[in-house]
Amino acid sequence: MSRTYWVETYGCQMNVSDSELMEGVLTADGYRSVSTPDEADVILVNTCAIRDHAERRVLGRVAELNRVKKNRPGVLIGVCGCMAQRLGERLMEQADYVDMVIGPDAYRSLPQIIDEASRDGGVVDIELNPAENYEGLEMRRASRVSAWIPIQRGCNYRCTYCIVPYTRGDEKNREPGAILAEIQKLADEGITEFTLLGQTVNSYRFDGWNFARLLRAVARVPGVRRLRYTSPHPNDVTRELVEVMAEEEAVCAHLHLPVQSGSNRVLKRMARRYTRKEYTQRVELLRELIPHIALTTDIIVGFPGEKEEDFRETLDLVNEVEYDSAFTFKYSPRDGTPSTRMDPETFVAPEVAQRRLEELIKAVREIAARKNLAEVGSTREVLLEKRARRGNLLQGKTETNKAVLIPGPDEWLGRYMKIALTGTTGATFTGYPIER
Numbered sequence: 488m489s490r491t492y493w494v495e496t497y498g499c500q501m502n503v504s505d506s507e508l509m510e511g512v513l514t515a516d517g518y519r520s521v522s523t524p525d526e527a528d529v530i531l532v533n534t535c536a537i538r539d540h541a542e543r544r545v546l547g548r549v550a551e552l553n554r555v556k557k558n559r560p561g562v563l564i565g566v567c568g569c570m571a572q573r574l575g576e577r578l579m580e581q582a583d584y585v586d587m588v589i590g591p592d593a594y595r596s597l598p599q600i601i602d603e604a605s606r607d608g609g610v611v612d613i614e615l616n617p618a619e620n621y622e623g624l625e626m627r628r629a630s631r632v633s634a635w636i637p638i639q640r641g642c643n644y645r646c647t648y649c650i651v652p653y654t655r656g657d658e659k660n661r662e663p664g665a666i667l668a669e670i671q672k673l674a675d676e677g678i679t680e681f682t683l684l685g686q687t688v689n690s691y692r693f694d695g696w697n698f699a700r701l702l703r704a705v706a707r708v709p710g711v712r713r714l715r716y717t718s719p720h721p722n723d724v725t726r727e728l729v730e731v732m733a734e735e736e737a738v739c740a741h742l743h744l745p746v747q748s749g750s751n752r753v754l755k756r757m758a759r760r761y762t763r764k765e766y767t768q769r770v771e772l773l774r775e776l777i778p779h780i781a782l783t784t785d786i787i788v789g790f791p792g793e794k795e796e797d798f799r800e801t802l803d804l805v806n807e808v809e810y811d812s813a814f815t816f817k818y819s820p821r822d823g824t825p826s827t828r829m830d831p832e833t834f835v836a837p838e839v840a841q842r843r844l845e846e847l848i849k850a851v852r853e854i855a856a857r858k859n860l861a862e863v864g865s866t867r868e869v870l871l872e873k874r875a876r877r878g879n880l881l882q883g884k885t886e887t888n889k890a891v892l893i894p895g896p897d898e899w900l901g902r903y904m905k906i907a908l909t910g911t912t913g914a915t916f917t918g919y920p921i922e923r
């Protein structure tokens with residue numbers, strides 16, 4: 488009987504993609520996936536370290552998974568990803584039921600790590616390896632409709648709040664030939680939507696290639712019908728890149744462009760390396776060349792030193808740009824990041840940060856709802872991606888990355904359909920197909 492595994496994923500798209508990689512490595516080694524953790528011999532939890540809240544949730548979940556081990560001794564529990572990298576051995580000291588602590592650069596050796604843990608007990612492998620390029624590893628992809636393609640790992644920016652450069656190491660870019668070959672193969676298998684992934688994906692460089700050149704080349708791979716990328720850094724949004732986005736039909740009219748704050752003072756303390764004006768100039772360029780583009784963003788409130796007037800500037804920016812949606816976060820101090828060493832007197836009181844967060848969420852939602860309401864009554868091309876979790880509906884996305892729910896059979900999954908938008912909850916649309 489082959490051994491079984493269960494992989495659970497928290498955090499960003501890079502983690503979703505990394506989990507597909509781990510599943511691929513295990514499948515290639517003869518492991519079989521199961522549909523609940525209770526049936527698994529090996530349980531892997533792929534974690535996020537970006538905020539304290541996310542880490543605590545995951546620790547709670549790992550403790551809960553210990554019940555599987557109690558029922559079936561011999562089951563192995565592994566913690567992978569950024570939290571594993573950040574905490575290393577400390578994780579095992581805190582939770583002695585954890586058998587493996589596995590950083591992102593060790594996934595290739597998963598079968599050996601598992602063997603070692605079952606033979607000798609606890610294994611910690613968190614070495615960052617600049618030479619690990621992940622080439623030659625086949626992913627076990629969850630979707631036959633759209634694919635995540637990591638083109639870059641790590642990050643060379645050092646935003647003062649962020650743990651990523653410490654958990655993922657310096658930027659590493661994949662060879663363009665390998666990226667194009669992988670996408671061609673998946674397109675040949677029928678996948679039509681691709682999302683290029685990297686922490687600052689548009690800073691991609693390899694020999695004579697920059698990101699604009701790579702994006703154009705991918706857009707021209709036969710079978711690629713929708714192409715996205717995330718997350719870009721505003722500094723690397725060049726005119727050349729926006730021109731490629733505008734010219735290449737496959738590149739979708741949506742960009743997730745993290746801004747973090749609308750205040751120059753705060754942006755500087757965050758070491759984001761752009762001013763508000765430089766950011767909005769990029770927004771203007773995107774809208775000039777791609778008028779129907781949807782823009783989304785990430786915003787942090789309560790960063791050390793953020794005064795009420797700084798927060799007002801963030802609200803003002805949100806109203807100026809009119810984002811289609813935004814991920815909003817309360818600043819969470821991460822050990823070892825430069826922001827934790829700022830003058831404690833500048834730290835924002837938790838209740839103030841909470842109030843700002845609520846005010847920001849309200850502003851973001853109002854704008855999103857207003858924009859989405861204006862789209863009700865129109866027809867959009869929707870790629871039907873999966874069955875929705877509730878209501879026996881299919882879920883798809885517009886070119887601008889907006890979720891649409893429609894009634895329909897499973898045979899429609901993977902199809903592009905013209906959908907009349909009939910309503911919106913503010914964030915998601917309902918609709919019906921106007922042609923079959």
Ligand code: SAM
Nearest residue numbers: 499648649686687718745785786816817818819
């Ligand atoms: N590399 C991407 C970028 O630069 O936009 C994403 C980094 S992170 C996975 C996603 C978001 O988490 C960031 O854009 C930021 O808004 C938020 N974030 C990162 N560190 C944080 C912290 N210490 N506290 C609160 N939010 C944080």
Ligand code: SF4
Nearest residue numbers: 642644646649651686
């Ligand atoms: Fe973190 Fe900044 Fe790098 Fe994004 S660009 S991963 S926020 S350090």
